Amino acid sequence: MTESLTEVRLSLVGAVADCDPFDCEPIGADAWVISSLLQKSIRRGETEIAQRAALTFLKLKGSAIWRRLMVIAFEDVGVGSIDAVTAVVAASSDASVRKACGGNERIAVYLAGLMAKAAKDRSADHLAGAKDHPAQGAFAEGVAKLPVQAKLGIVGDKSLELSKRAIAAVLTVWQGDRTWGREGTNCLLEVFRGLGVPEVLVTVTEIAANRTREPITLILPLIWLAAQESERGVRDCAIPPLVMAGEVPLYALDEHTRLGREAIWRFARENDGVRACLERFVPAAQMRRAAFVTAFYVDAAPVARRFIWDQADDLEVFGRERDLMRFGVAKEGIAPLVDVMRANLEHLNALRAEVLTKSHPAGASLPGSLRFGR
Secondary structure, three states: OOOHHHHHHHHHHOOOOOHHHHHHHHHHOOHHHHHHHHHHHHHHHOOOHHHHHHHHHHHHHHHHHHHHHHHHHHHHHHHHHHHHHHHHHHOOOOOHHHHHHHHHHHHHHHHHHHHOOOOOOOOHHHHHHHHHHHHHHHHEEEEEOHHHHHHHHHOOOOOHHHHHHHHHHHHHHHHOOOOOOOHHHHHHHHHHHHHHHHHHHHHHHHHHHHHHOHHHHHHHHHHHHHOOOOOOOOEEOOOOOOOOOOOOHOOOOOOOOOOHHHHHHHHHHHHHHHHHHHHHHHHHHHHHHHHHHHHHHHHOOOOOOOOOOOHHHHHHHHHHHHHHOOOOOOOOHHHHHHHHHHOOOHHHHHHHHHHHHOOOOOOOOOHHHHOOOO
16 A cells, blocks of 8 residues: 555656546536446456546536546455556645646546456445444434434444444444534544554545535545455456447446436336336335436446455455335345346347437537547
């Protein structure tokens, strides 16, 4: 692990020297699709697509890209590459670093490629919402009523399961009125230091937490501690095939895009196997959200190069249960629902292509803001 954030900032200048953003072509899609595509292509390790998405996102949304990249770093890369997470925070949080690296376009393209190539660990995402898992509800309610010092004691208790420590960490910072507590953040960071988390990881956690105010940023130090006591490695994983409509990968059309929601809900109603499975395992009022979340786990969540440690698989199961059971999927229905959607992914992609083509007609010109030039 890199010793300091200052060293990372200095090393970035040389690292990005060979990265030419003008080698990338823009992708003709709306900002929601591009935002989704940026994250999913990084998960899949599709470097060229990720870099094009980053450059397009920058043109469409400007400085919002820096927050987006930090969230992706903590959510999808995590302990898979602390060096990559540190580089993203170092550049995204300091305009002078970006200027020294040759400008926003160059560093955005570089960071997207860096994360795409890195090993991934999504454990922080699985744990950030641990309080919403049905098995943790009563514990979370009790922790929410505790004073800050008692919550911090839970965070530091290595005898407790990681999900309980994560719940206490999040509730130390997120107050009862849903405001972000900076004092709680500072106290939590001191606990991490006391547990032996390296200072550079504490520093990037503090920067990302205060700039994004996303609970997911608070979990990475806990996962780092747990992973250090574990056998570790990297595994190449199978992912669903890349299917394109024009220049847009169809996996980008997920529940966070209007087009994705339209296609997934049509799929849930029109595909006989999927509809029957939903009707069997999900209350009618929750079928739509259950379909959206299941589709996410089928082809939006998978990563191609996965960092493996002792609890990684169990936490993935925990996170999937939390997300699907929250929206009414019976526990015994999770695997059948994921399996039937995966088996019918070709149908879903056909519907995605249809709604995308209607929204983005062939031959339509890109907005002037997306025309790149030196």
